[in-house]
Amino acid sequence: MITFDPTFEQDALRQRIETFITQQIIPFEKDPRNTAHGPTEELRIELNALARDAGLFTPQVPEALGGMGLDHVSMAIAFEACGLSPLGPIAMHCAAPDEGNMNLLEKVATEAQKERWLKPFVAGEFRSCFSMTEPWGAGADPSELKTTARYDGDGFAVNGVKWLITGAKGAGFTIIFCDVEAQGDKPGGPTMLISGMDEDGIVLSRQIDTLDSSFAGGHWELRFEDLHIPAENVLGEIGEGFRYVQVRLAPARLTHCMRWLGGAVRAQGIALDYARRREAFGKPIGRHGEIGAMLAENEMELQQCRLMVWWACALLDKGAQGRHESSMVKTVVAEALFRVADRCVQVLGGMGVTGDTVVEQIFRETRAFRIYDGPSEVHKWAISRRIMKV
Template identity: 45%
Template sequence: MPDVASLVEATRAFITSEVLPIDDEYDGDVEAAGGEELRRRLQARARLLGLLSPQGPVDCGGLGLTMCQRAPVLEEAGYSLFGPMAMNVNAPDEGNIHLLDHVASDAQRRKYLRPLVAGEWRSAFAMTEPAPGAGSDPAALTTRAEKVDGGFAVNGRKHFITGADGADLFIIMARTSGEPGDARGATMLLANAAAPGIEIVRHIGTMDRSMVGGHCEVRFTNLFVPDADVLGAVDEGFRYAQVRLGPARLTHVMRWLGAARRAHEVAVAHAVGRRVFGSRLADLGMAQLLIADNEIDLAATRALLMVACAELDSAERASKSTSIAKTFAAEALGRVADRAMQLCGGLGVSAELPVAKVARELRPFRVYDGPSEVHRASISKRAVRQIVGGP
């Protein structure tokens, strides 16, 4: 049984002493800080400290933490924008490790999962497409995988593929049957990034800067994927996507909870040290409201997160609880960062404090892994079904 309390303390020490200084020096811009070279250097240090891949399966070199166990560890990792990368718990690798752990064959575990858990490889999850393709509605999937002798030929375009530039492995969602709009007929395929037919078309500029490999447009042209590299069963890709998405939503919450907590703590320290109108800023009523509301949002996020983690650890699907936790956290943590900026005044919107960069990185969370509006529609439909039944 892992000693989670010790892992939390060791993670906190590693992040604050070795990762935060680099993060702050480069204002959370991972490419400016060294990109892939930085990732390898920090992960080598995390490996030496016994902190690499706490979520990874033990048989592949990870620490094997459950969802509930990994929550406080990933929160501490997320205290720095570079912390999740340093410990190999960053998106999309963390979610891809979880997916492969639950779906991959023994041969695929050896070939693909082991190097991911070891930090030797990076990966990308290629599902989102330009309109009218898959996005918030995965059933709109247009990328095709046609059966050929010995495997599949993949053709299509993807965009906003996080970490694609420099990735070693692509997990590709492609349609193997049916037409766009059908809720079945997708298959997950594993492809080495060096395979002919994979092209990184461009980086798509986004407001966040902490993700190594960027967010890219990718083109597949007659990419051959052998039958041995089909992940799971043909036409079952949408079902496997649910294996990945629920836990990945929660690990996003864990990481961003750490970042928002840092913004809050910096703001409180500023409010304690700043004197205005003859008293400490922290003693003024309006400042106290901002501080208190941040404390409430952080505590509520943590509580909803743990409810959903407990359900997943109990082998429940937890679709409702993960949607609720993700939607609430994406908005609540954004509020925390915004209030922290307000408390810090001019410093809060500058690079003098880390608050503004946290707000910058947090904002896309309301879009990633399902926009808040899509989650709300899903939560509402479940509530209606519970009362009146039906599909």
């Protein structure tokens, strides 16, 4: 039976994280190193040290690799709490794209690859990025993949253009989604390859200005120009890239929901506080019907989102693959959290469109969330095909 009552241990963890985020991380939100393109590497390292000292580093990773070894429901509770600040996931080393890449490597990488890439990555020695999205190719439809890899000596030569690659600058490595060209009896097809980011053949073309500003390293367009990748850096099997994309994206959609749920909870708290203190027409604005209704709608949608996330996580903990469930949850939660953030801006009025509170940033972040990891329309199309069985 699925229960929605947190255990004593889960509630205690939530309180620990909320206290840590409130007392130690939120004060850094106005730090000049927290830029329009995300926190700098210097700030990331400082925040990581605080989370490590608090015993709250990499909650999603198995204990054998140095993490907290949380199950999915416990992760949902922990990630919501850390999402109270846009810097919380960065501090606890569970932000995108790193969290998704850790999950993928833990499930697919060879032992040698785990030693070379995953273990120092989990320890916070470097960040990562995931090179899938293309300006005129793979994105919501990965089958439009245009980046290619041809057999070359002891490995592959990769060519192509990727964009909106989160955290590319300053990352220690990238996982590249590309199409390997078959050669004779050598297999081909969609494949994932691992490369250090300091290799010749990787060109960071430009940093892209985006709505969001919470990801370390920002978002980049990059080019691969005959990038050589040795054969031992094939992640999994050649031709199995589509399967591995789902291994990575299904749980990653849910962890996005968890983190941004925390942000929406923070926005609602700020709006509630403002509605209690700000007076207009003879009483606090929260006691006017229109404002009170918006705050009530927020409270209902936040709880609905929380229950949907926990439901999907409980299924994962029971061994389900979660692909279709995560698609439904991501769509519902992304749309609902945007409505919540939008109402919070409206309640705050003029203050809501300024940087005087974090609500303005949370609004921008949740708007982008409706597109990241698949736009709502693509998920609805996939869900309709499944229920129509076509």
